[in-house]
Amino acid sequence: NAGVTQTPKFQVLKTGQSMTLQCAQDMNHNSMYWYRQDPGMGLRLIYYSASEGTTDKGEVPNGYNVSRLNKREFSLRLESAAPSQTSVYFCASSEYPGPNSPLHFGNGTRLTVT
Amino acid sequence: KQEVTQIPAALSVPEGENLVLNCSFTDSAIYNLQWFRQDPGKGLTSLLLIQSSQREQTSGRLNASLDKSSGRSTLYIAASQPGDSATYLCAVFTGTASKLTFGTGTRLQVTL
Numbered sequence: 001n002a003g004v005t006q007t008p009k010f011q012v013l014k015t016g017q018s019m020t021l022q023c024a025q026d027m028n029h030n031s032m033y034w035y036r037q038d039p040g041m042g043l044r045l046i047y048y049s050a051s052e053g054t055t056d057k058g059e060v061p062n063g064y065n066v067s068r069l070n071k072r073e074f075s076l077r078l079e080s081a082a083p084s085q086t087s088v089y090f091c092a093s094s095e096y097p098g099p100n101s102p103l104h105f106g107n108g109t110r111l112t113v114t
Numbered sequence: 115k116q117e118v119t120q121i122p123a124a125l126s127v128p129e130g131e132n133l134v135l136n137c138s139f140t141d142s143a144i145y146n147l148q149w150f151r152q153d154p155g156k157g158l159t160s161l162l163l164i165q166s167s168q169r170e171q172t173s174g175r176l177n178a179s180l181d182k183s184s185g186r187s188t189l190y191i192a193a194s195q196p197g198d199s200a201t202y203l204c205a206v207f208t209g210t211a212s213k214l215t216f217g218t219g220t221r222l223q224v225t226l
Binding site: 004040041042043044045058059090092099100102103104105106107108 | 118145146148155156157158159160163203205207209213214215216217218219
């Protein structure tokens with residue numbers, strides 16, 4: 001049982017390049033999330049999908065787009081990467097949105113933008 | 115705006131010691147508080163979840179307490195082991211904003 005799988009694990013981009021981070025979960029969860037983790041800061045929510053077919057902005061959505069491809073998959077796209085987007089990106093899922101459904105995290109994608 | 119603070123940022127203790135990690139939050143209107151563990155290069159693993167109506171939760175050698183009125187939680191680890199070395203994060207789910215706010219974590223090292 002893989003849980004939440006993120007690809008790639010590492011990526012280096014030049015400023016202005018684009019890329020898509022992939023996330024898939026096999027727990028039949030309804031809700032999926034994208035967070036970024038930066039040194040000295042707590043995890044911050046970029047976008048989330050409460051259920052298949054819906055997406056909403058989180059705390060730091062600028063410069064990102066998302067697609068909930070189906071119930072299993074939730075991708076994060078950087079259209080024109082900037083050095084400020086250097087970070088570790090985590091995908092998470094939960095059975096339902098809201099406070100009573102625990103989050104399950106992937107192992108992260110470490111992105112460097114030069 | 116909810117703010118979550120964890121002090122200290124890093125802690126080193128010898129094996130076998132009991133230890134306490136601290137978490138404080140500014141807005142007491144929370145649904146719950148969670149403690150997570152993060153190993154280097156890995157994602158977060160949920161350890162304990164305390165509902166706002168509860169005072170504490172226990173799992174094995176871990177005990178988490180919650181004092182909502184004072185905006186504080188502690189994670190107590192008994193008889194620490196080198197395998198406990200990791201970063202521990204707390205997060206609160208705030209009712210007014212309907213969102214989860216994370217602290218920056220305490221990096222724990224348990225030495226032999």
